[in-house]
Amino acid sequence: MFDITRETQEEIDNARDVENLKKVEAALFIAGKFLSAQELVALTDLNPILLNQALQALQEKYNDGSAVEVVNKGDLWKMDVKNEYMDIVNRLASGSEEFSKAEQETLAVIAHKNPITQSKIVQMRGNKSYDHIKKFLSLGLVKG
Structure with missing residues (x-):
């Protein structure tokens, strides 16, 4: 049997984070409208804490070097073209x-x-x- 080392666990966690990011990105990209955090939780099956982490990471990802941005208005989120x-x-x-x-x-x-x-x-x-x-x-x- 294999021992799960700290490094292996970090790799597993990173892979999950990337997958969570992709789920949220896909939902926002295809929606074309504002979605509430509750709707995103239902669509992605992520808990609110993981959803928030993914949304923050997406905002950072699209902040520079992209014509697209992740917009937040209160509890609503949307992927949109920059002004x-x-x-x-x-x-x-x-x-x-x-x-x-x-x-x-x-x-x-x-x-x-x-x-x-x-x-x-x-x-x-x-x-x-x-x-x-x-x-x-x-x-x-x-x-x-």
């Missing part, structure tokens, strides 16, 4: 150009993972994303 990038969102929302579901998903990946290389996008979304990126460049939604 300085709202012009892009507004152009997308009010433009006459329609996007396929695949194009919307590619654009969401770009916004979520920004900055990201074209090769990473293609690796994640497939060869069709070359066409998506070309379209986004022509519309001024992304920079090359």
